[in-house]
Structures are given as structure tokens and as C-alpha cells.
Amino acid sequence: AYMVTKNTGYVKLNRFAATSMTEFHKAVDSLKQNGFENLILDLRGNGGGYLKTAISLADEFLEAGQMVVYTEGTHQPRESYRATDKGSFSTGRVIVMVDEGSASASEIVSGAIQDWDRGIIVGRRSFGKGLVQRPFNLPDGSMVRLTVAHYYTPAGRCIQKSYTKGAEDYAEDLLHRYNNGELMNADSIHFPDSLKYETLTKKRTVYGGGGIMPDVFIPLDTTKKFTEYYRKMSRKGIIYQYLVAYMDKNREEIKQKFPDFTTFKTDFKVDDKMFAGIKAASEKKEIEPKDSTEYEDSKNDIELLVRALLARDIWNTSEFYEVINEKDEGLKTAVEIISDKKKYQKHFKN
Incomplete structure (x- = not known):
């Protein structure tokens, strides 16, 4: 967690684990010490986790009694989960960032915040995973998981995307989204009127049909393509391994030269010697750029990752x-919206 502006905090949540709420409270406490009023919650790439954690997180933003999510199945009666006491962050501006990698618990949280008009969802349509499965043990010791219900947002939207066209079509859903242009252009997304729903306080139109549709669409950045050289280095952990050895030798010197993070962020640059060291380390693993152009095109991404890993x-x-x-262009957009009260408020109108 860190402050993206003087009054807006940023929290990244990678998963909904048993310890996530403790980590979230710790992050919010640290932001409060820096005068934070508004929050950007980044759930991009968060594939989910514990239902209990998702409900607890949504609870932080909602009023007591407001529904977070409900489950219902053909032979499974409706079971509702509601917010309890007033949450620790029930007044400031909120933006939740999602993408096609945000699933399950991430969709429960973003769906509840959207349906209650508590915040704005920014990004791309989430994955669409909302099945309640029950394990059944078989006599031979194996186990089968049967779907007994679906998760629904407070407004009644089914989180689970359709699987009526078969397993292959379901498995290739993200590829279909890419090919249909949905990841690049909001105009490529079409929903029938039957999938229209209304939010619960502002009566805004939102859509069901699987996944959570953002209020503000952020296209996939197709100009941001990593080189094959950089991809191979990343997959093999070359840069990370190089930096482990590098920091063993240079940690104290770097700490003296950059006594605080602000100085480091502003002044630290990857020099030619470090670039050469990383290149040599990749060559030892038989990873080489195909030409000098690919190497030069990789350097900005290498430098950014080096700076980030050293900071960590x-x-x-x-x-x-x-x-x-x-x-991160998506985050820049989120910061622009949350920093401007008029821009933020206009997204709560149809």
C-alpha cells in the first residue's frame, strides 16, 4: 500500500487468503497516517480465494445490513451474506480495478461495491467465476466436486459466465474476448436487454451475463509488448537471480547512496555495467537477443523491473x-477520476 496522491491511497490485493484482512487493515492504518481519504483497490489478476475473506473485505465499504452476495441453486435455497457493523471505510471515494484475471472472490467484492453504488469499477470485464461446489467422496477414495449453486451480486446478477456452449467454448472464453475485440474496445461488448440490471441506490444500468462489467473501460494496452528476449529472461528468473548476487555485494553501498525510498525512486538508474551483467547472466542460460534492436527495446522493461525488485x-x-x-496507464486513469470529485460523481449517473 502507498499514497498515489496526497489524499488517495493504493492497495494491491493478489489473493483472498486467510491473512488478507489482517494485511488490509495494516495497509489502511499505514495510509491513514499519511492523510488518506480515498482508496484505489487493485484486484487485477486476483483469481480469488476464501469466501469469508471476500465478505469481510466488502464489509469494510458497506453499511450494516447491506447484502454482499447470495447463493442459490436449483435444489439449494437462497442464502444471503450481509455486511455487519459500519465498515472502516464507508465514506471516502472508492475505485476498484479489475480485469479478465479477476475472479471469484474479486467479483464478489467488486459486484457488491458496484451494486450499492459505493464505488466505481475501472478496467475490463472480470473472469466470470461464481460456482458453489460441494465435494462428494466416492467409495474408491476419489472425490468429485458437484456444482450446487451460483453466486449472485446484491442486484441479482449471476457472476458465473455461461457454459451452455460446452467445455471447449468455455475454456476459450478469454480467447474469444480477445478475438471479438472486447479487450481493446468497449463498443465491442453487446448485451441483450434481458441482462440489464439496476444498481440498488442510484438505479444505474449494470449488466449481468458473467463477470463484472466496469463502469470505466480500460483497453488492453496492445502497444505494450514485451520482447521475446525479456519474456525468456523473466520466465527463467534471470534478473531476479542476478540481483540476489548483486545485492549481496552492494546492499550497504546502495543503502548509503539512497538513504530513503524517495531518493532511490528519483535518482537510481541502471548503469551500463549492470545491464552488461544481466546480459552476461542471460547468455550463460543460452538466452540472447536476436539482434541489437531487440536488446535496446528490452532495456526499459529490464530497468523498471530491476528498480522494482531492488526497492522490494x-x-x-x-x-x-x-x-x-x-x-501503468490504467492506474493513471483511476487516479485522474478519483482525484476529481466531478469526474468521479458523473459515473454514478446513467
Whole structure:
């Protein structure tokens, strides 16, 4: 967690684990010490986790008694989960960032916040995973999981995307979204009127049909393509391994040269010697750029990752994200909206 502006905090949640609420409260407490009033909650790429954690997180933003999610199945009666006491963050502006990698618990939280008009959802349509499954043990010791119900947002939208066209079509859903242009252009997304729903307080139109549709669409950045050289280095952990050895030798020198994170973020540059060291380390693993152009095209991404990994080594994960998010266009859009009260409020109108 860190402050993206003087009064807006940023929290990245990678999963909904048993310890996530403790981590969230710790993050919010640290932001409060820096005068935070508004929050950007980044759930991009968060594939889910514990239902209990999702309900507890949504509870932080909602009023007591407001529904978070409900489950219902053909032979399973409706079961509702509601917010309890007033949450620790039930007044400031909220933006939740999602994408096609946000699933399950992420969709429960973003769906509840959207349906109660508690915040704005920014990004791309989420994955669409909302099945309640029950394990049944078989005589041979194996187990089968049967779907007994679906998750629904407070307004009645089914989170689960359709699987009526078969397993292959379901498995290739994200590929279909890409090919149909949905990841690049909001105009490529079409929903029938039967999938229209209304939010519960402002009566805005939102859509069902699987996944959570954002209020503000952020296209997939197709101009941001990593080179094959950089991809191979990342997959093999070359840069990380190089930096482990590098920091063993240079940690104290770097700490003296950059006594605080602000100085490091502003002044640290990857020099030619470090670039050469990383290149040599990749060559030992038989990973080489196909030509000098590919190498030069890789250097900005290498430098950004080096700076982020060093920041995490010397300070913490918050500093890692503060560096790695420097080139994040989606986050820049979220910051622009949440920083301007008029821009923020206009998204609550149909």
C-alpha cells in the first residue's frame, strides 16, 4: 500500500487468503497516517480465494445490513451474506480495478461495491467465476466436486459466465474476448436487454451475463509488448537471480547512496555495467537477443523491473508496486477520476 496522491491511497490485493484482512487493515492504518481519504483497490489478476475473506473485505465499504452476495441453486435455497457493523471505510471515494484475471472472490467484492453504488469499477470485464461446489467422496477414495449453486451480486446478477456452449467454448472464453475485440474496445461488448440490471441506490444500468462489467473501460494496452528476449529472461528468473548476487555485494553501498525510498525512486538508474551483467547472466542460460534492436527495446522493461525488485529488497512490497506502477496507464486513469470529485460523481449517473 502507498499514497498515489496526497489524499488517495493504493492497495494491491493478489489473493483472498486467510491473512488478507489482517494485511488490509495494516495497509489502511499505514495510509491513514499519511492523510488518506480515498482508496484505489487493485484486484487485477486476483483469481480469488476464501469466501469469508471476500465478505469481510466488502464489509469494510458497506453499511450494516447491506447484502454482499447470495447463493442459490436449483435444489439449494437462497442464502444471503450481509455486511455487519459500519465498515472502516464507508465514506471516502472508492475505485476498484479489475480485469479478465479477476475472479471469484474479486467479483464478489467488486459486484457488491458496484451494486450499492459505493464505488466505481475501472478496467475490463472480470473472469466470470461464481460456482458453489460441494465435494462428494466416492467409495474408491476419489472425490468429485458437484456444482450446487451460483453466486449472485446484491442486484441479482449471476457472476458465473455461461457454459451452455460446452467445455471447449468455455475454456476459450478469454480467447474469444480477445478475438471479438472486447479487450481493446468497449463498443465491442453487446448485451441483450434481458441482462440489464439496476444498481440498488442510484438505479444505474449494470449488466449481468458473467463477470463484472466496469463502469470505466480500460483497453488492453496492445502497444505494450514485451520482447521475446525479456519474456525468456523473466520466465527463467534471470534478473531476479542476478540481483540476489548483486545485492549481496552492494546492499550497504546502495543503502548509503539512497538513504530513503524517495531518493532511490528519483535518482537510481541502471548503469551500463549492470545491464552488461544481466546480459552476461542471460547468455550463460543460452538466452540472447536476436539482434541489437531487440536488446535496446528490452532495456526499459529490464530497468523498471530491476528498480522494482531492488526497492522490494531494500524496503518492502509497497515500494515494489510504487515503482512497477509508474508505467501503468490504467492506474493513471483511476487516479485522474478519483482525484476529481466531478469526474468521479458523473459515473454514478446513467
